[in-house]
Amino acid sequence: MSEADVRTVGVVGLGTMGAGIAQVCVQAGIATVGREVSEELCELARERIAHYLGRGVEKGRLTAEERDAALGRLTTTTELADLAACDLVVEAIVEDLGAKRELFRALESVVREGAVLATNTSALSVTEIAGATKRPERVVGMHFFNPAPVLPLVEVVRTELASDAAVETAFALAERLGKEPIRCNDTPGFVVxxxxxxxxxxxxxxxxxxxxxxxxxxxxxxxxxxxxxxxxxxxxxxxxxxxxxxxxxxxxxxxxxxxxxxxxxxxxxxxxxxxxxxxxxxxxxxx
Ligand SMILES: NC(=O)c1ccc[n+]([C@@H]2O[C@H](COP(=O)([O-])OP(=O)(O)OC[C@H]3O[C@@H](n4cnc5c(N)ncnc54)[C@H](O)[C@@H]3O)[C@@H](O)[C@H]2O)c1
CATH class of the missing domain: 1.10.1040.10 (N-(1-d-carboxylethyl)-l-norvaline Dehydrogenase; domain 2)
Structure with a gap:
């Protein structure tokens, strides 16, 4: 799997970070499926993304057509199964190891075998999250910074079990999102x-x-x-x-x-x- 194969991105958890990451994806022209736990939270995230894109139009950073096209690339859902077509999924749910491990276990049965699973965790071990899956080689960290649409850095985190393909797919996607990624090992706190x-x-x-x-x-x-x-x-x-x-x-x-x-x-x-x-x-x- 290479970066060129990433046509659809999934974002699980559309809070502060997830909504920002989804916004960056749709602005980069990538079809994005966001998953939240309720319809209300899906709607809230859509509104928040529309608001920030609208502010971009006001400030002349994008046109109204580009805003509409970006919003058209975003779908939201409460069903994990709707992430089946995603080539790479970024998890941005609560910072809780148990919740993340449970999600990754469920996610791997939903997406295709070659799909990359990334966590946006700040402080948890990516290795322990990957350990919940049957194929830990496809699990990496993609640590965005807050606010995700503004700050250029993404730490692409490699566990000992991660495949080069998974790491490079995440790295190339970050570049395609207009970010400036770095590679690092899965050590506490990563780099920053x-x-x-x-x-x-x-x-x-x-x-x-x-x-x-x-x-x-x-x-x-x-x-x-x-x-x-x-x-x-x-x-x-x-x-x-x-x-x-x-x-x-x-x-x-x-x-x-x-x-x-x-x-x-x-x-x-x-x-x-x-x-x-x-x-x-x-x-x-x-x-
Ligand atoms: N806030 C930051 O500055 C920052 C920066 C970098 C990384 N992070 C990391 O990003 C992750 C998210 O942080 P945040 O600040 O956006 O949190 P947040 O509380 O704003 O958002 C988390 C969202 O995830 C949703 N959620 C919880 N379980 C879910 C599930 N199973 N499926 C779908 N949605 C689910 C919640 O409803 C909530 O909307 C954490 O791991 C955090 O450590 C945060």
Whole structure:
């Protein structure tokens, strides 16, 4: 199987990441079948994708015809069986190993033998997900970044059992989606999160140790090191809950003290201060 054979992509789970991935696929001209657990969530995802494509039209990034054509390539379903014609399926459901293993087991009985199965997991072992299937050689990681339509990176994750064909099919598809993929092994945090999570946790610890405000910490890193965004603003963007969860997973896997979520972040998560999405994190977001 080669990239040229990928005519139809499946996306399972049309939440934050799945809807973005489906949008990128239909914009790249690829027929895409999205699966959610209810009709309401299917409709919500369609609306969200239509909204972002519409914003693209307003900003002159695509024409109204291109938007309509892209939306015409998207079908949504609650039935896994409707993914039967997919050449590659990207899973973007909840970050739960049991749920993902169950899904992959079900998926392999639905798709044809040569189809590639990819997981968008951030912190789970791709190998353990692949282990739920009879043919783990066709399971890879395709780790998109949030927001998927905006950020170019995709980490294409290779397990020891993955076939070269599966890895290269995923890599070539990412390129066809206009992304800039890299290849990496299935190690905790892959590349970006392995580096970024402990680094952001260090930044948060410095807040208390150095008695510095989030504004000044962000100023230090943007003005002193030329980071494009300050660490506190970045954690607000990622979501405090998502970052805490990823920190816990990385800490559980590798055991470095820096990887454990700082108390300040755990407290913010428990108080519902989740960053941009809740309107309050290190900073306040009006409206
Ligand atoms: N949010 C991020 O910043 C980010 C970045 C990279 C990767 N990820 C990973 O992507 C995955 C999804 O994260 P998210 O933030 O989009 O979550 P989300 O909660 O926004 O979306 C998950 C969606 O999956 C649906 N779902 C659950 N089980 C399903 C099933 N069996 N079939 C179909 N749909 C199902 C849910 O209804 C929900 O809409 C996770 O593995 C996460 O670790 C997240």
């Amino acid at each position: 999160n392995r580096i970024l999570i402990p680094l952001l946790n260090d930044c948060v610890r410095v807040l208390d140790e150095a008695g510095v405000s989030p504004e000044d910490l962000d100023k230090a890193m943007t003005r002193g090191v030329n980071w494009p965004i300050g660490p506190c603003a970045l954690i607000d963007l990622i979501g405090i809950d998502v970052h805490v969860h990823a920190s816990e997973a990385l800490h559980a896997a590798l055991g470095e003290a820096r990887m454990a979520p700082p108390q300040r972040l755990v407290r913010m998560r428990d108080e519902g201060h989740l960053g941009r999405k809740s309107g309050q994190g290190f900073f306040s977001y009006g409206g």
